Amino acid sequence: MWSPIYLVFALCSEVRAVWPAPQSFTSGNSVLWIERDVRVTYNGESVWWNSFLDASNSQTEQKVLGSQNSQAPGHGAFTSSSVVQSAVSRALQTIFTQSLVPWKLVARNELAKFEPLANGVRNFISCLNITQTGTDTTFKPLAGEVDESYNLSISEQGIAEISAVSSYGVLHGLQTFVQLFYQHSTNRGIYTNMAPVSIIDGPKFQHRGLNMDVSRNWYPKADILRTIDALSWNKFNRLHLHMTDSQSWPMDIPALPLLAQKGAYQIGLSYSPADIEEIQTYAVQRGVEVIIEFDMPGHTTAIGLGYPELIAAFDAHPWRTYCAEPPCGTLQLNNSATAPFMETLFGDVLPRIAPYSSYFHTGGDEVNAQAYLLDPTVRSNDKTVIGHLIQKLVDRNHAQIRAAGLAPIVWEEMLLDWNLTLGEDVIVQTWLSDASVASVTAAGHKALAGNYNFWYLDCGKGEWLNFGNGASFQENYPFLDYCSPTKNWRLIYSYDPLGGVPVAQHHLVLGGEVHIWSEQTDPVNFDGVVWPRASAAGEVLWSGRQDARGQNRSQLTAAPRLAEMRERMVNREVRAGPVQMVFCTQHNATECSV
Numbered sequence: 001m002w003s004p005i006y007l008v009f010a011l012c013s014e015v016r017a018v019w020p021a022p023q024s025f026t027s028g029n030s031v032l033w034i035e036r037d038v039r040v041t042y043n044g045e046s047v048w049w050n051s052f053l054d055a056s057n058s059q060t061e062q063k064v065l066g067s068q069n070s071q072a073p074g075h076g077a078f079t080s081s082s083v084v085q086s087a088v089s090r091a092l093q094t095i096f097t098q099s100l101v102p103w104k105l106v107a108r109n110e111l112a113k114f115e116p117l118a119n120g121v122r123n124f125i126s127c128l129n130i131t132q133t134g135t136d137t138t139f140k141p142l143a144g145e146v147d148e149s150y151n152l153s154i155s156e157q158g159i160a161e162i163s164a165v166s167s168y169g170v171l172h173g174l175q176t177f178v179q180l181f182y183q184h185s186t187n188r189g190i191y192t193n194m195a196p197v198s199i200i201d202g203p204k205f206q207h208r209g210l211n212m213d214v215s216r217n218w219y220p221k222a223d224i225l226r227t228i229d230a231l232s233w234n235k236f237n238r239l240h241l242h243m244t245d246s247q248s249w250p251m252d253i254p255a256l257p258l259l260a261q262k263g264a265y266q267i268g269l270s271y272s273p274a275d276i277e278e279i280q281t282y283a284v285q286r287g288v289e290v291i292i293e294f295d296m297p298g299h300t301t302a303i304g305l306g307y308p309e310l311i312a313a314f315d316a317h318p319w320r321t322y323c324a325e326p327p328c329g330t331l332q333l334n335n336s337a338t339a340p341f342m343e344t345l346f347g348d349v350l351p352r353i354a355p356y357s358s359y360f361h362t363g364g365d366e367v368n369a370q371a372y373l374l375d376p377t378v379r380s381n382d383k384t385v386i387g388h389l390i391q392k393l394v395d396r397n398h399a400q401i402r403a404a405g406l407a408p409i410v411w412e413e414m415l416l417d418w419n420l421t422l423g424e425d426v427i428v429q430t431w432l433s434d435a436s437v438a439s440v441t442a443a444g445h446k447a448l449a450g451n452y453n454f455w456y457l458d459c460g461k462g463e464w465l466n467f468g469n470g471a472s473f474q475e476n477y478p479f480l481d482y483c484s485p486t487k488n489w490r491l492i493y494s495y496d497p498l499g500g501v502p503v504a505q506h507h508l509v510l511g512g513e514v515h516i517w518s519e520q521t522d523p524v525n526f527d528g529v530v531w532p533r534a535s536a537a538g539e540v541l542w543s544g545r546q547d548a549r550g551q552n553r554s555q556l557t558a559a560p561r562l563a564e565m566r567e568r569m570v571n572r573e574v575r576a577g578p579v580q581m582v583f584c585t586q587h588n589a590t591e592c593s594v
């Protein structure tokens, strides 16, 4: 049946599976099965991934790896082969124990209609040969410091190959490999129906992140680790933890114990140094770099619970005058105790996180000038006066961050509202508009995109403030939040981080982040709020808003792939929300399109 001519026809360049879309993907229609005896090599050496299989979940596997590596994953002791070996074991574990019988191949009332014959002659994948052509020089890269590209092929004869310059590329190639396989609904075997496969792939943007607010609500460590897994499946490479805010300080700082003792929501609801190290090392092994943010000088009320002398306008009312969200509180900027406090704070944290991250985010959004009328060390709302004091704070903090070998990140207001002079190494994270991205790059700075009108996952839930039965009830009815409506995956997918930025400055847009602020999100609904919408941003950041022909990527071809990716995520215990009805997935895209 497979005449060579038929085969040429069968090869198609439409991306039939895989999220985010590879830059180039050709595939055929041949079926190849894969079994546990598949031989895996890495640079010619066998990878004994089966010995990892006893570990039934990723956290146990982490322990297995830790005990194998007698130096413990701590202190930056990663090797390419240990990172690749555990990634291979996770990938094959997923293929053999969490594979998917996808809705798209299961016709209504005719289970195996689109599946290969359960009892036909089977051809197998005999080996997966992984070649890394370069040497890893870092496991905490700055943007652009590692080549994350990879090539992947599966021949009709059953030879699978992944090649990449870095282990990061190998990890991405393995994520793609996993997505080529399905489970058969009746014989439970694992197969791909896309052979031969040829993929050439690499990221459009260097910084592909999720900003996760762990201050407004408390998240146990397990939720963060699960999120890191899901990020890696979607080829994100950054997890930005918005660690602290006015509402709580959930991170232990041994040198300043009152921060968490008084500032966490409850004793024990804080991340210990060991928790932070585990989160960071777990992420490194998955190609994700954790970036911690201490937001300041605004959004710092929680510091005042332990160190009241440092905070101005603490719980000031009416709050709308003094802050964006209650409880108000802002760092005292001309208090002689502030600088030593910062010295101690960063002196504690930076050496602990520096082995696993090259960035520290010092915040800087929504600083309220009126609050400085209530600062006994300033007593002014003059933005020039306040701006000079913020400059001193930021200069001091950034110098300490640089001295620890890290690069600072700030929110856009530091540059665009307060006109601070920032070092060339500083990344400016925008959120307010596309014009902000353009302003940042026009000033010659590196920018992150993430316009709240597109990439804020918290929007559209309605107000979290309560309104009494008086005038405020009428004025605020029907209680929409400031950034409603909900940003559905289609809107998120339509966003171009380069929109509005002149071509000559595109290189300064390192990428972007999709954001989940946690006023109305906690571990109970987190997965469904974030996924699969963050996946839509993930494809924009990895594949680009436009395809290889320069056309905007289409929802028509994205929807079936995203629906399949969502099925895979649910299969892997991330409770992502549905993309569409099963009806749309079982039928071709035409049925659910206009």
Ligand SMILES: *[C@@H]1O[C@H](CO)[C@@H](O)[C@H](O)[C@H]1NC(C)=O
Pocket: 041, 043, 044, 045, 127, 129, 159
């Ligand atoms: C796969 O790698 C092994 C080990 O280097 C080698 O013996 C084998 O020939 C390779 N297979 C192919 C098809 O390249």
Ligand SMILES: *[C@@H]1O[C@H](CO)[C@@H](O)[C@H](O)[C@H]1NC(C)=O
Pocket: 133, 149, 150, 151, 163, 164, 165, 200
């Ligand atoms: C991937 O394939 C492209 C095109 O053939 C080639 O230029 C590139 O060197 C390959 N990359 C690796 C890491 O093998």
Ligand SMILES: *[C@@H]1O[C@H](CO)[C@@H](O)[C@H](O)[C@H]1NC(C)=O
Pocket: 334, 377, 378, 379, 385, 389
């Ligand atoms: C800062 O405090 C010093 C000493 O308390 C005072 O002399 C100075 O005017 C203050 N600066 C500002 C900008 O308020």
Ligand SMILES: *[C@@H]1O[C@H](CO)[C@@H](O)[C@H](O)[C@H]1NC(C)=O
Pocket: 383, 384, 387, 416, 417, 418, 419
């Ligand atoms: C910063 O510069 C902008 C544009 O020139 C100006 O509107 C704003 O008032 C300045 N802010 C401060 C604090 O000086």
Ligand SMILES: *[C@@H]1O[C@H](CO)[C@@H](O)[C@H](O)[C@H]1NC(C)=O
Pocket: 494, 495, 496, 499, 545, 552
């Ligand atoms: C492509 O998408 C961008 C937004 O990302 C939009 O501004 C533009 O109009 C679209 N182009 C076409 C041809 O639809």
Ligand SMILES: *[C@@H]1O[C@H](CO)[C@@H](O)[C@H](O)[C@H]1NC(C)=O
Pocket: 588, 589, 590, 591
């Ligand atoms: C897709 O569905 C439409 C509407 O039911 C139908 O007309 C079309 O033939 C289908 N296309 C394919 C390729 O099955």
